[in-house]
Amino acid sequence: MKTARFLLIVVAFALCVALPPYLPRHLVDLLVFAGIYTIAGLGVGLLLGQCGIANLGQIVFYAIGAYATAYLTVYVHAPAAVGFVVGIAISAALALAIGWPILRLSGYFLALATLAMGIIANALFFEWDWLTGGTLGIGGIPKLQIFGFVLDTPLRFYYLVLGVVAICMLLAQNLIRSRTGLALRAMRDSQDAAISLAVNPRWLRTRVFILSAVLGSVAGSLFAHYGGFANVQSFGIEKSINFLLIPVLGGAASLIGVVVGALFIAFVPELLSQFGSVHQMLFGVALVGVVVLMPAGLTGALAGIWRRSVDGAKP
Amino acid sequence: MSGHAEILGVQGVGHSFGGFSVLKNVNFTVPHGSIVGLIGPNGSGKTTLFNVISGYIRHQHGLVAYDGEDVRAESIQARSIAGLVRTFQTPKVFEQMTVLENIMAGAYKLTRSGVIEDLISLPRSRADMRRITELAEEVCAKFGMEKLRHDLALRLPAGQRRILEIARAVIGRPRLLMLDEPSSGLNTNEIASLRRWIEQLRAEGIAILLVSHDMELMTVADRVHVLYFGEIIASGGMDEIQKNAQVREVYLGA
Amino acid sequence: MNVGLLAQSLLAGITNGLTYALIGIGLAAIFKGSRVPNAMQGEFSVVGAIVVVLLLTGNGWPYWLAILCGGLSGAVLGAFIEIAFIRYMIRNAAPEDSYLLLTIGIGLSISAAVLYFFGRESHLLPGFGSDNIYIILDAVVREHVIWLIAISILLTVGLRQFYRGTSVGLRMMAASIDPVGATSIGIDVALMRTFTFMLGGALGAAAGILITPIIPVDYMIGLQLTLKGFAAAILGGLTNPLGAAIGGLALGIIEAMAIVGVSSSYKDVITFSLLILIMIAMPQGLLGRAGRTGG
Numbered sequence: 001m002k003t004a005r006f007l008l009i010v011v012a013f014a015l016c017v018a019l020p021p022y023l024p025r026h027l028v029d030l031l032v033f034a035g036i037y038t039i040a041g042l043g044v045g046l047l048l049g050q051c052g053i054a055n056l057g058q059i060v061f062y063a064i065g066a067y068a069t070a071y072l073t074v075y076v077h078a079p080a081a082v083g084f085v086v087g088i089a090i091s092a093a094l095a096l097a098i099g100w101p102i103l104r105l106s107g108y109f110l111a112l113a114t115l116a117m118g119i120i121a122n123a124l125f126f127e128w129d130w131l132t133g134g135t136l137g138i139g140g141i142p143k144l145q146i147f148g149f150v151l152d153t154p155l156r157f158y159y160l161v162l163g164v165v166a167i168c169m170l171l172a173q174n175l176i177r178s179r180t181g182l183a184l185r186a187m188r189d190s191q192d193a194a195i196s197l198a199v200n201p202r203w204l205r206t207r208v209f210i211l212s213a214v215l216g217s218v219a220g221s222l223f224a225h226y227g228g229f230a231n232v233q234s235f236g237i238e239k240s241i242n243f244l245l246i247p248v249l250g251g252a253a254s255l256i257g258v259v260v261g262a263l264f265i266a267f268v269p270e271l272l273s274q275f276g277s278v279h280q281m282l283f284g285v286a287l288v289g290v291v292v293l294m295p296a297g298l299t300g301a302l303a304g305i306w307r308r309s310v311d312g313a314k315p
Numbered sequence: 316m317s318g319h320a321e322i323l324g325v326q327g328v329g330h331s332f333g334g335f336s337v338l339k340n341v342n343f344t345v346p347h348g349s350i351v352g353l354i355g356p357n358g359s360g361k362t363t364l365f366n367v368i369s370g371y372i373r374h375q376h377g378l379v380a381y382d383g384e385d386v387r388a389e390s391i392q393a394r395s396i397a398g399l400v401r402t403f404q405t406p407k408v409f410e411q412m413t414v415l416e417n418i419m420a421g422a423y424k425l426t427r428s429g430v431i432e433d434l435i436s437l438p439r440s441r442a443d444m445r446r447i448t449e450l451a452e453e454v455c456a457k458f459g460m461e462k463l464r465h466d467l468a469l470r471l472p473a474g475q476r477r478i479l480e481i482a483r484a485v486i487g488r489p490r491l492l493m494l495d496e497p498s499s500g501l502n503t504n505e506i507a508s509l510r511r512w513i514e515q516l517r518a519e520g521i522a523i524l525l526v527s528h529d530m531e532l533m534t535v536a537d538r539v540h541v542l543y544f545g546e547i548i549a550s551g552g553m554d555e556i557q558k559n560a561q562v563r564e565v566y567l568g569a
Numbered sequence: 570m571n572v573g574l575l576a577q578s579l580l581a582g583i584t585n586g587l588t589y590a591l592i593g594i595g596l597a598a599i600f601k602g603s604r605v606p607n608a609m610q611g612e613f614s615v616v617g618a619i620v621v622v623l624l625l626t627g628n629g630w631p632y633w634l635a636i637l638c639g640g641l642s643g644a645v646l647g648a649f650i651e652i653a654f655i656r657y658m659i660r661n662a663a664p665e666d667s668y669l670l671l672t673i674g675i676g677l678s679i680s681a682a683v684l685y686f687f688g689r690e691s692h693l694l695p696g697f698g699s700d701n702i703y704i705i706l707d708a709v710v711r712e713h714v715i716w717l718i719a720i721s722i723l724l725t726v727g728l729r730q731f732y733r734g735t736s737v738g739l740r741m742m743a744a745s746i747d748p749v750g751a752t753s754i755g756i757d758v759a760l761m762r763t764f765t766f767m768l769g770g771a772l773g774a775a776a777g778i779l780i781t782p783i784i785p786v787d788y789m790i791g792l793q794l795t796l797k798g799f800a801a802a803i804l805g806g807l808t809n810p811l812g813a814a815i816g817g818l819a820l821g822i823i824e825a826m827a828i829v830g831v832s833s834s835y836k837d838v839i840t841f842s843l844l845i846l847i848m849i850a851m852p853q854g855l856l857g858r859a860g861r862t863g864g
Contacts, residue, residue: 048666054666054669101849102845102848102849104849105848105849108606108669108803108807109803109848111669112799112800112803112844112848113844113845113848113849115796115799116800116841116842116844116845117841117845119796119837119841120837120838120841120842123834123835123837123838124838126834127834127835127838171434171435174433174434174435174436174440175430175433175434177444178428178433178434178436178440178443178444179423179426179428179433179440179443179444179447180428180429180430180433180434181433182416182419182420182423182447183420183423185409185411185412185416185420186409186412186420186423188411189408189409189410189411189412190407190408190409190410192371192403192407193403193407193408193409193480194409194420195391195392195395196369196391196395196400196401196403196484197395197400197420197421197423197424197483197487198392198393198395198396198423198424198487199392199420199423200392204430207430208430211430211434237792237796241673245670245673248666248670277684277685278681278685280677280681280684280685281678281681281682281685283677283681284674284675284676284677284678284679284680284681285674285678287670287673287674287677287678288654288671288674288675288678291667291670291671291674292654292657292658292663292667292671295658295661295663295664295667296664
């Protein structure tokens with residue numbers, strides 16, 4: 001079973017590398033977004049799947065990453081790496097400052113607090129137009145260059161994003177399989193019992209929150225370089241809800257679920273848009289369908305189908 | 316405080332909730348490697364006392380000394396690391412984790428690698444995890460749960476959950492293990508099994524503080540204290556206690 | 570800062586606050602009765618208001634009849650959601666978080682549907698009563714505002730009485746607090762839950778109908794109302810309708826004071842920052858009964 005899973009991942013990754021050059025440009029474009037959403041969604045997924053926390057504020061760190069990159073590369077003419085690093089630093093610091101007090105809250109209160117965080121940040125991005133350019137935003141963000149190789153097509157950017165996604169997945173996998181992962185899940189299942197085993201929930205949650213923020217920031221910086229601009233419309237509450245939907249739809253318990261969820265969020269609205277202006281309604285309906293019929297998320301449902309077909313094949 | 320003859324010393328402990336004194340003046344000790352029992356009718360403060368000793372409540376009056384040191388300022392986690400571990404009246408197992416993982420969680424405090432190390436999977440992080448897994452396999456086998464080790468704790472019946480909780484507590488090398496009503500929900504066979512485990516743990520040098528309604532199980536204790544509405548009204552061996560007039564009065568019909 | 574401006578702002582704050590209160594009450598009622606956090610409560614308001622608009626301006630129905638139907642539409646929608654989705658999910662032991670996501674999905678669907686069928690225009694309803702204007706403490710008060718305040722208070726008090734004094738209300742509470750125990754004494758838990766959603770839907774619709782003469786309704790307003798309603802409900806302790814009412818009122822007043830004291834662009838920043846602070850400082854909500862699930 002484990003080797004089967006490993007092989008599946010290797011094949012999937014091989015497809016991810018080999019297939020895109022043959023796909024139409026606009027599909028590769030969507031794949032880039034799926035990758036960026038995977039990175040942001042991974043943070044939310046770790047908080048949800050490992051800690052049982054619903055984070056509706058990921059958009060804040062995504063925006064910080066985007067704006068940091070935008071401001072520093074456009075107005076200060078700093079190299080791209082500086083944008084990434086500053087975005088990460090600010091996001092981490094903010095996550096620590098806000099996380100420490102609010103992560104004491106539980107359940108819906110915490111979810112509401114993260115939502116409030118998103119609303120506050122959105123209003124500030126709008127108001128502080130000397131920093132963010134307000135509704136006009138900051139445009140003309142330079143393309144990324146890796147050792148002189150300019151990433152000016154979706155396909156080239158896609159390979160960068162694929163690389164980043166792979167690294168992030170690896171790190172997340174390490175975390176989940178480590179003693180920290182053990183402590184996180186213990187804390188998720190029974191906080192009292194975890195405390196009695198010397199786990200420090202608040203401290204651990206804060207660290208994962210910071211990690212999630214860093215992932216959000218990286219995704220945001222990538223987004224800024226890919227789109228070439230950053231403005232406040234891209235960072236609304238709907239985006240934050242979408243980020244939470246990623247691990248939920250895909251299946252919060254698994255990393256693959258995050259990828260599946262991100263693919264859903266990137267592709268389904270586009271796919272539905274061909275039906276005209278009714279597509280937003282269809283998205284809502286599709287969401288309801290998944291939630292009602294597939295409580296373990298899409299990967300849970302797929303795993304269920306796999307298990308049933310395997311069991312069915314037994315004599 | 317005489318210090319190191321006892322692993323636990325409770326002196327003059329009192330605690331009130333909203334004007335109501337749940338604990339009034341509790342005094343008893345737990346000598347190293349012995350089994351001490353606490354009995355008393357419902358509402359006499361046993362759970363509160365457990366919470367005070369393990370650190371879930373900060374008591375208002377008196378002294379709780381673990382291994383000779385006042386633990387009042389110590390967090391639950393610090394007490395746990397020092398070897399003061401408790402179980403819960405209803406077993407709090409980690410339902411979405413397997414039996415083996417539950418036990419592994421108990422070994423968390425024996426290792427030290429940090430979150431960043433875990434993230435980038437440094438050698439120490441991997442070594443820690445190997446050690447935790449090995450230890451957990453041993454303890455799992457010791458408690459006879461090897462066949463169940465990959466089962467989700469969610470699926471375990473009450474009796475097995477109890478044992479799992481104890482195994483999880485034991486892997487962390489406790490020096491004082493506090494068992495809160497360990498026999499409730501168990502059938503006769505399971506209780507006999509539990510009794511053997513408790514004796515086995517004592518043989519390994521672990522002191523045990525036992526709260527139970529089960530008088531039969533209580534005979535495993537070296538010394539029993541009767542807690543009645545916040546105070547110890549009688550102490551001694553189980554046979555003495557059962558002959559005590561005041562105790563009989565308190566338990567009449569109970 | 571003159572008295573007139575202050576009074577006018579306070580009045581606006583109270584008016585908005587009562588709207589948030591009504592949304593919050595509906596949310597609290599649904600959560601109290603079913604443990605489902607309803608992320609589409611604001612859509613009940615939109616649906617209720619739109620139904621009234623359609624019947625009134627589209628078909629020329631008398632106002633009172635249109636309002637009745639608007640309220641009913643909320644109840645019917647609530648019943649539909651419970652019967653079509655919630656029951657199924659409960660039977661299949663869906664994880665706790667799914668219900669929140671279900672309501673998010675339904676909310677998205679409804680607001681998209683409103684956008685699709687009615688476009689981006691906003692609609693205003695006529696005020697209740699006459700077009701009279703009263704001057705209280707230098708503040709201009711439309712007659713409708715007086716109606717809004719009176720009806721909101723009536724609904725709040727009425728709801729409290731409903732839960733405490735009527736057989737249905739008591740049964741709904743029992744069904745939610747202890748479904749197994751309630752079933753054993755003959756309470757139809759599923760039906761009580763349907764009633765809960767109908768009640769929440771009707772309250773949401775009422776909120777929409779009451780506010781639309783003041784703030785025009787459009788496809789976007791549902792989400793805004795839901796957010797404020799959630800804040801109100803959580804401030805009040807989530808299962809306490811009276812607390813939600815007070816929370817909503819407080820929220821509205823704080824918001825109005827922020828607008829007049831600082832600037833209208835920072836109103837959300839101030840209100841939500843205060844919300845976070847209150848949640849941290851008073852984890853049980855203003856009336857101290859949040860999340861008490863027993864034991």
